[in-house]
Amino acid sequence: MEKFAALIDALVYTRGRNEKLRLIAAYLLRTPDPDRGWALAALTGSLDFPAVKSSTIRRLLMERVDPVLWTLSRDFVGDTAETASLLWPEPAEATGAAPTLAEAVEHLSRMTRASVAGELASLLDRLDAAGRYALLKLATGEMRIGVSSRLAKVAFADAFGVAVDDVEEHWHGQAPPYEELFAWAADGAPAPDARHLPLFRPFMLAHPLEDASVSLDEYAAEWKWDGIRVQLVHAGPPGETGETRVYSRSGDDITRSFPELAAAFQIPGIVDGECMVRGSHQGGEEGGAASFNALQQRLGRKTVSRTMLTDYPAFVRLYDVLHWRGEDLRALPWSERRRRLESLFAELPPSHFDLSQIIAAGTFDELAQIRARTRDDAIEGLMLKRRDSPYVAGRRAGLWYKWKRDPLLIDCVLMYAQRGSGKRSSYYSDYTFGCWDGDPDAGAELLPVGKAYSGFTDEELVRLDRHVRQHTVNRFGPVRETDRSLVLEIAFDSAHLSKRHKSGLSMRFPRVHRIRWDKPAHEADRIEALRALVRD
Numbered sequence: 001m002e003k004f005a006a007l008i009d010a011l012v013y014t015r016g017r018n019e020k021l022r023l024i025a026a027y028l029l030r031t032p033d034p035d036r037g038w039a040l041a042a043l044t045g046s047l048d049f050p051a052v053k054s055s056t057i058r059r060l061l062m063e064r065v066d067p068v069l070w071t072l073s074r075d076f077v078g079d080t081a082e083t084a085s086l087l088w089p090e091p092a093e094a095t096g097a098a099p100t101l102a103e104a105v106e107h108l109s110r111m112t113r114a115s116v117a118g119e120l121a122s123l124l125d126r127l128d129a130a131g132r133y134a135l136l137k138l139a140t141g142e143m144r145i146g147v148s149s150r151l152a153k154v155a156f157a158d159a160f161g162v163a164v165d166d167v168e169e170h171w172h173g174q175a176p177p178y179e180e181l182f183a184w185a186a187d188g189a190p191a192p193d194a195r196h197l198p199l200f201r202p203f204m205l206a207h208p209l210e211d212a213s214v215s216l217d218e219y220a221a222e223w224k225w226d227g228i229r230v231q232l233v234h235a236g237p238p239g240e241t242g243e244t245r246v247y248s249r250s251g252d253d254i255t256r257s258f259p260e261l262a263a264a265f266q267i268p269g270i271v272d273g274e275c276m277v278r279g280s281h282q283g284g285e286e287g288g289a290a291s292f293n294a295l296q297q298r299l300g301r302k303t304v305s306r307t308m309l310t311d312y313p314a315f316v317r318l319y320d321v322l323h324w325r326g327e328d329l330r331a332l333p334w335s336e337r338r339r340r341l342e343s344l345f346a347e348l349p350p351s352h353f354d355l356s357q358i359i360a361a362g363t364f365d366e367l368a369q370i371r372a373r374t375r376d377d378a379i380e381g382l383m384l385k386r387r388d389s390p391y392v393a394g395r396r397a398g399l400w401y402k403w404k405r406d407p408l409l410i411d412c413v414l415m416y417a418q419r420g421s422g423k424r425s426s427y428y429s430d431y432t433f434g435c436w437d438g439d440p441d442a443g444a445e446l447l448p449v450g451k452a453y454s455g456f457t458d459e460e461l462v463r464l465d466r467h468v469r470q471h472t473v474n475r476f477g478p479v480r481e482t483d484r485s486l487v488l489e490i491a492f493d494s495a496h497l498s499k500r501h502k503s504g505l506s507m508r509f510p511r512v513h514r515i516r517w518d519k520p521a522h523e524a525d526r527i528e529a530l531r532a533l534v535r536d
Helices: 002-012 017-030 035-043 054-062 067-077 080-087 101-110 116-125 129-140 149-160 164-171 179-187 259-264 306-311 334-347 364-373 458-470 527-531
Strands: 219-225 228-235 243-248 269-277 314-324 353-355 379-386 400-404 408-419 428-436 446-452 472-476 479-482 487-492 494-497 505-508 511-516
Touching (some): 002 017, 002 129, 017 035, 017 149, 035 101, 035 149, 035 179, 054 067, 054 129, 067 080, 101 116, 101 129, 116 129, 164 179, 219 334, 228 259, 228 314, 243 259, 259 314, 364 379, 408 446, 428 458, 428 487, 428 527, 446 505, 446 527, 458 472, 458 479, 487 505, 505 527
Antiparallel strands (some): 219 379, 228 243, 269 314, 379 400, 408 428, 408 479, 408 487, 428 446, 472 479, 487 511, 494 505
């Protein structure tokens, strides 16, 4: 556990990507199995210990230190694991050697809600402050140390001299602590065989379009639909029925949320597309795609009722095909894969699948005009795909571009602020803002309409944090209420009716577009202006 704690500590204080890669690779090379496998699982967010919650840690600390001291310290530090690791009282008597990482994982895995308080406390007593911090980060799954899953996989590839694309290919068929993966990469064993398993393959992603000079002779254009990117996989041993799974963009298995899609895809293959909801409700055309607001009714559900299936029928608008009837098509150029997709589409039920159409445009200027005219809730913008591009994992320069439509803008007033996490734990960086419910000069109320924590520079964050501290009028735990003096110009993709909010409205992807230091708060927009943008 000490080596893992040292790695976490070093990663927290390391900013450079290359140095993070070096630290992780060195750890994987010098640490024996299974500890290095559990560490890799922790860094990639592949572990889950349901009994350990942030609330459990808070209760343990408030039983051992002054509750006021805990609350003030947690508010100042901004991170539960860091605060708890520093405030945890040292045991009066020796409690045994520090556990190995594998032992810690074993203990955490068998904890229940009834036993977690005593067992977690016993583990914390056996560790120093650095070890406690690493244990609590491991237990809660909230690393937030500047290491993405992709970065950890690149470090693994660098450590053992294998291709990161091969790592991605084999990754999703393995479970922590990844003995077969390490045996293949480190010891030269055969690669794990997952040919007949319905496993996720990493998506091909796009770069934002910054150079408006791409040639439509080299690139094809299609709509960027506003749903969730999904991958459907059907596989099984020869002669058997096989199994279908539905995966999200991050590789999470979401089959239980969309059982009708799994039931409709029963041909050996892997397809890539956008999951949306069909119907005329929620602003969509009859038989076409509804807004993302409708799709949200289906997301995250472990069981889906018949009513939900009827009221919010899901379908997939297909973008690409990766495998079909045993043939791997990813090395083919996009144009050939598109031809195959159009051909095989006839084998799929039209009730649950359709094709993302190619946009006909003679010139790039004509395409820009088409994009500018479109304000449909089901469309985020355009995709530009190089006609000769293979299907490769991740973002590769020059192959695919996304060209999002221009955002909607509205002026709102800052109402509340809360500290962020990780690097922002010392700053008030999460902002709640509102619009006037009538004429502010006649005493109208401000109603919250959204929250944002992005869109500003580091320099602007420092100034916003200072504003919050200097204009606080009330406190609610970690939340500060500010006076109604600062206007934020908010960019967002669409507005929707919402019964969950007092204003009756919600925003899709709100972010700070500009800080209007110059604008008086009473000149901010009213609720009517935001409601006029709703297309539900």
